[in-house]
Amino acid sequence: MRLKNNLAEALRHKDILLMTHIVLGYPSFEANREVVAQMVESGVDLIEMQIPFSEPMADGPVIIKANQDSLARGTKVRQCLEFAAEMIATHAIPFLFMTYYNILFKYGEEEFFADAAAIGIQGFIIPDLPPEEGGAFLERAKKYDIAPILIFAPTSTDERMRVLAAAADGFIYCVARRGVTGSQTSFDEAFYQYIARCRECAGLPLAVGFGICDRQDVDAIRGRAEIAVIGSEMIRLVDEKGASAVGPFISGLR
Amino acid sequence: MRLKNNLAEALRHKDILLMTHIVLGYPSFEANREVVAQMVESGVDLIEMQIPFSEPMADGPVIIKANQDSLARGTKVRQCLEFAAEMIATHAIPFLFMTYYNILFKYGEEEFFADAAAIGIQGFIIPDLPPEEGGAFLERAKKYDIAPILIFAPTSTDERMRVLAAAADGFIYCVARRGVTGSQTSFDEAFYQYIARCRECAGLPLAVGFGICDRQDVDAIRGRAEIAVIGSEMIRLVDEKGASAVGPFISGLR
Amino acid sequence: MPNKIGYYGEWGGAFIPEVLHETFREFNQAFGAVRHDPTFWAEYCDLMSTYSCRPTPLTHAENMSKKLGGAQIFIKREDLNHTGAHKANNVMGQGLLVRRMGKKRVIAETGAGQHGVATATMAAKFGFACTIYMGEEDVNRQRPNVFWMEKLGAEVVPVTSGSKTLKDAINAAFRDWVTNMDSTHYVMGTVCGPHPFPELVAWFQSIIGIEARKQIVTQFGKAPSRVYACVGGGSNAMGIFQGFLDQPAVELVGVEAGGDGLTTGRHAARLAATDASAGVAQGYKTMFLQDSDGQMQDTHSVAAGLDYVGVSPILVDLWQQGRVRFEAATDREVMAALDETVKNEGIIPALESSHAFVQAYKEAGQLKPDEAIIINMSGRGDKDIFTIANAFQDPSWKRFIIEKGKEYAAQK
């Protein structure tokens, strides 16, 4: 409930929250450190930190490359936890882990929850763990009060959305379109209808992700969902213009 | 009977006759002319002139190449007949045609016999025409008195030799060994037994061919057969040393 | 929850992104329908006997049997399938299913290229659009197959992420699928991936074992003592093993890629070596070659089709139960067994299949001449000409390629 409450608090002051995405260890932990600082300073409301995985099945080219490069530089899961601990200790906003299930599985699910809870992680986004496979995961999420962020997709039926919402906590991650991360999304009538369906079924704040890259995109979401997620675009920006470009970019979004 | 009689006449003076081989148009008709002249001068007793064919199935590499080169220079069957006419008119020894059956077949068998007889050809050696396929051929050979030279092979049974001898005229061409023209033959006990079988079955003079290249080879035949045939070795000699080497070579054989 | 549908012991499952949930629901439904429709299996058998040449023969390898002086060696000839490997069985079956589902496009991953060629072939036959994902390293190893896929009308996409081999091609195919799930069916090439793929692929491949079980009795008079199959994902092995699972006296042996040797780290042996551990990736839970963080490791094999980090959850379960024994064959052993088979039997196994031959040849002498063993020859080696000619350092082949290369370079 912690994350949900924190978001409710934040939403008292803002009509839309911003969640940004980083891949841990890419281009380096030092760069991550600077990027996170800039994000927090320029008003980002929550940050999902991706622990890199060799098989990022649901990600697009930009994030795949970031995962690969980070691993190639030797990034370990333990380092990711340490870095996360440091960020959480330094910055007052909620931090989440995004990764694939094998990272938890191999670490030991119970141990991973325990260690993540110990450092103050508030939520997990695991795109390859549907609730059907995540029975123990969902129980542990409750036990450790780490929100299991579940995903709605445009292909989800109302019925399915309700099943997911019942198991989720914190917020619902609404994937704006079919496909993987990093491509353009068109915010059209079909999209608005989809978000309305999400709202109807969710009973939790809605985050909209996949393909959000500028103020116009954020405006399209404002009033329809609570959180705009900036993922691949963040990485692209740091790649092209360096960490110092993050602050101005974020400030211009809202 | 003409060829047989001519050979009988020659054998009254010599204990072994020499038959040499040329490929018409190789390396050129001019060279053929000089080679034949040298052969006759140095005592060759009969000459087989091969009309080149594109598929010299029973020949070895030296003669294959000569056939090919001659054809590549444009040698035609008509030219071969004209050249043969000139040789026969110029030199007093018997001349034979050696070729493959398709040359006769395509020319027209009857016409070919008629034209060859008209210029005085005394025999035909057609290695791919067994008597089973040569019924008309054998009749025409009688009609035009052109000796059909048939071939004995080491694989021929006595019975087969008798069948062949009954159809043949002039002499029998005893192939000294298995294989095609142009390789070395070893004149050993098995060979002597084979020649003895040939003698027993033939009732005609015997020519021994395939792989005869020097005096020693001729000596091995002397007293056992009537004719030594020098084939590929003749061509090799002209290739390597030119037409002028033919005279001395022949003189040294006997 | 956890709901144990799609599990074999503790292995399997369906770890799929939410966007595919509905697609899998429909897929499971369609599969469930045909699974219990006898006309579907009949349609499948008819297609396989008129378009491919099933039943494929069971060949008695008389010369090798004599040479090794032990068991009578029989070879199940999946190489004689249309497109040259057992992959055709799975693909044509899925093609029929896709047609029933009304989809118009298929995608597939491929390692050795055999599954890609088979899928492209099926797509041509059924009139589907087709995209094939293939690791860039495999594109180079299996160029002739790439050429044929393109001629068959498929788009071949070289995958440059990760280790650029089979596992990365699978990821890439999933990425396509989550984008185009409405029009598209993903034709998984082996008994891996999320449920129902393992069950589906095992079902279509069971045709191998059904035939082999009958054939060995007809030709030899009794069941074999052992059955050998190479194991990449495990589809050809599952195919033939299913014919004998209920006969405990028939020992089933899976042969993995030993690469440079099990102690070198350069191999792809999940169960014959001790390097693998349980994990979840590519949509299913199995034994993966991964590091202590759960990152998948680079694998190595001379055979592209065995060069894979995971393995069928069904086989892991059978291995845990002790029903299937696992062994590994090194690249070097594979080349030798291939050479011996070609020279003595006039049969050219694929590099993948040659792994099964290695182990069978090692063990044949332990058995008596009145016993039989079956080697599943999953495919033919024609596709491997570049790899094989290379491995044998064939000088005239090299000269030929150098000349051709010069000729093409001069044209540019």
Next chain:
Amino acid sequence: MPNKIGYYGEWGGAFIPEVLHETFREFNQAFGAVRHDPTFWAEYCDLMSTYSCRPTPLTHAENMSKKLGGAQIFIKREDLNHTGAHKANNVMGQGLLVRRMGKKRVIAETGAGQHGVATATMAAKFGFACTIYMGEEDVNRQRPNVFWMEKLGAEVVPVTSGSKTLKDAINAAFRDWVTNMDSTHYVMGTVCGPHPFPELVAWFQSIIGIEARKQIVTQFGKAPSRVYACVGGGSNAMGIFQGFLDQPAVELVGVEAGGDGLTTGRHAARLAATDASAGVAQGYKTMFLQDSDGQMQDTHSVAAGLDYVGVSPILVDLWQQGRVRFEAATDREVMAALDETVKNEGIIPALESSHAFVQAYKEAGQLKPDEAIIINMSGRGDKDIFTIANAFQDPSWKRFIIEKGKEYAAQK
């Protein structure tokens, strides 16, 4: 004399050098014995169904049938034979005969390389020594087949005389035979050459027609209206035609290599064009492409296996009788039909076989949908990858070859 044994009308015979007389006597005797021994044919069928995969399927080409809007097109799948072509039928049959004759070595000519691979395969299976003669030009056109022949343990001798193609390979094989007739059998690859080869090869290949005749009735309900086969020497054509010779309503169509076109002189059409005339060469009498002196002419075809000056004496006789119609397909038409077949049916015919497809596609529209035609697909196109990739000027194939070539050149 003339004794008409071994003649078909005025065609055929046995124009052999005397040194082979005894060999042919034994050969005729051995053939005569097995010809009338029903156990031999049973042994042959058993071998073909366990070592190769006979019966080969008859595939309904639904897409092309629909596209052309005429007859139902069926394809007899000789490509699914072991080694990938109908050549296996002949070769395995002769192998059984050689074993009965007690010989230990086989030789053969080859054009496309298919007959060479098949013979080398048979030799490996039967434990015979093996030498293959192949025109140098064909060695270059069909390099993959050369590689496999060598791996199969055969010695491949490039023939550099004459036009360096099939006819010269035949001459070379005869030269070997007249040297080694005691130990050696010459496995002639087609229904040509001296008697009894045409009869022998036609007999073994008749298995195609026997099967096809049954299959078309089972699958389509009645006999086909037309049957198409490419004609090099004529063995695959004779094979399938024999199944329908006694059904006059079935029109039989042989398709020759039209090369650059029948008027260009660059082709290998003996009966579909007017360039050929009667002649005697390579041991038999037939229609040859020869000049007015009787010298054989250079022939041309994109398909090495059709690039031959002569043709089966049996087919010439059937042609004279009006029983078999002859047509020709140009290289260009062949590439187009190949492409269409690959894309629409997922089937890759050999360049040789593609000739039959050309003519069938031209004529299918003249017939009604309730009629059937059969195309004999004599072999698969894998072997032709270098020729096909070249003909299509495939850029990635070229790039691949250039790279490989550089890699090999650097190793030297």
